[in-house]
Amino acid sequence: MNLKFPAGIFSSCFSHTLKFSTAFSSFFTEMSLSEKSDEEISTLLTAYDIKHGPIVDSTRKLYEKKLEKAMENAPVKASSDKTYYREEEEEITYITYHSADRHEGYADMLKRRGNAETDEDEESDQDTEPAIKMTNRAANHSAVRSKEAVRKSGGSMWKRLTTVEPKMIKTCGLIHFRK
Amino acid sequence: MSSTSQKHKDFVAEPMGEKTVMALAGIGQVLGTRLEEKGFDKAYVVLGQFLVLKKDEELFRDWLKDTCMANSKQQNDCFSCLKEWCDAFL
Numbered sequence: 541m542n543l544k545f546p547a548g549i550f551s552s553c554f555s556h557t558l559k560f561s562t563a564f565s566s567f568f569t570e571m572s573l574s575e576k577s578d579e580e581i582s583t584l585l586t587a588y589d590i591k592h593g594p595i596v597d598s599t600r601k602l603y604e605k606k607l608e609k610a611m612e613n614a615p616v617k618a619s620s621d622k623t624y625y626r627e628e629e630e631e632i633t634y635i636t637y638h639s640a641d642r643h644e645g646y647a648d649m650l651k652r653r654g655n656a657e658t659d660e661d662e663e664s665d666q667d668t669e670p671a672i673k674m675t676n677r678a679a680n681h682s683a684v685r686s687k688e689a690v691r692k693s694g695g696s697m698w699k700r701l702t703t704v705e706p707k708m709i710k711t712c713g714l715i716h717f718r719k
Numbered sequence: 720m721s722s723t724s725q726k727h728k729d730f731v732a733e734p735m736g737e738k739t740v741m742a743l744a745g746i747g748q749v750l751g752t753r754l755e756e757k758g759f760d761k762a763y764v765v766l767g768q769f770l771v772l773k774k775d776e777e778l779f780r781d782w783l784k785d786t787c788m789a790n791s792k793q794q795n796d797c798f799s800c801l802k803e804w805c806d807a808f809l
Contacts, residue, residue, distance in 0.1 A: 593773040601785070602778050 573604040581607065588614070727796065730762075731803045738762045745789065745796030753787035769801045776802075 573581065578595040581603055585592045588610040592603055727744035735742070740762050741751035759765050772778040779801075780794040789797065 591773070591775075593771055593775070596771060598768055598782070599771055599778075602772070602781055605781070606778075 573607055723799070724796070727800045727803075730800050731807055734808055735762045735766065735804065740765055743797050744800035745793040745798075746787075747793075750787045750789055750793060757786055759786070765797075766801060766804075769798075769805075774802065774805065 573584075576584070578600070581595050581600065582592065584607055585603060588607065590603075590606055590610060592606075593599060595603055724744055726742070730738070730742055730744055738761070739751065740746055740754045740759055741748065742762050743765060746754065746765075754760070754765065759768070768782060769779055772782065776798055779798055780789075780791075783789040783794045783797060
């Protein structure tokens with residue numbers, strides 16, 4: 541299936557996301573663990589989903605060791621990235637509906653359905669904005685996921701769309717994935 | 720429970736009070752001295768460390784290993800001893 545989206549957007553957005561991730565991880569590894577404050581260690585432990593007790597003199601070294609091990613295994617906090625992408629996955633259905641005014645109500649519905657937890661995406665309220673803008677915004681967040689949708693032949697994506705309203709799909713000219 | 724020693728049974732049978740660190744199962748003369756040198760001179764101080772680690776097995780065993788070079792069996796004995804004591808008295 542051919543993707544009508546310019547491939548460039550995906551690669552540039554993806555690399556942008558990657559850079560963000562690596563920057564994120566390097567922020568944490570910049571200082572050595574022993575230089576960090578107790579609260580920072582505590583925050584890091586939580587970020588890696590490590591249950592921990594108080595960071596005091598006698599426990600600090602143990603937690604630093606644990607963090608080092610965790611950092612080696614997963615330098616970027618993968619799970620939070622995954623969550624991020626997954627949320628975005630809902631948003632892509634919204635994009636495809638976006639071309640005409642009558643789709644507005646639908647896009648709203650999809651948006652509400654998919655993005656209950658993503659308050660940061662509230663800006664996407666303007667349903668009447670041109671398709672390209674919306675598309676880019678979502679693509680910026682997770683080009684990878686868009687690719688995935690394509691790779692699966694938009695399978696799962698399609699399931700979602702078809703349950704919503706098959707007719708709309710036919711009429712909406714923006715559905716690139718179909719091809 | 721089949722492998723708990725007499726020491727273990729004695730320790731978990733009553734409140735530890737002022738018992739020395741060598742009363743703990745798994746902690747003999749050598750390890751006891753090492754712990755005392757580090758300031759852990761009473762069983763309740765080791766209990767304190769155990770509790771501040773939130774009774775986490777892995778962390779407590781690591782701590783024992785780092786502090787007094789306890790081997791795996793000794794770590795195990797000490798951990799189960801303290802854990803059982805806590806279950807009974809804490």
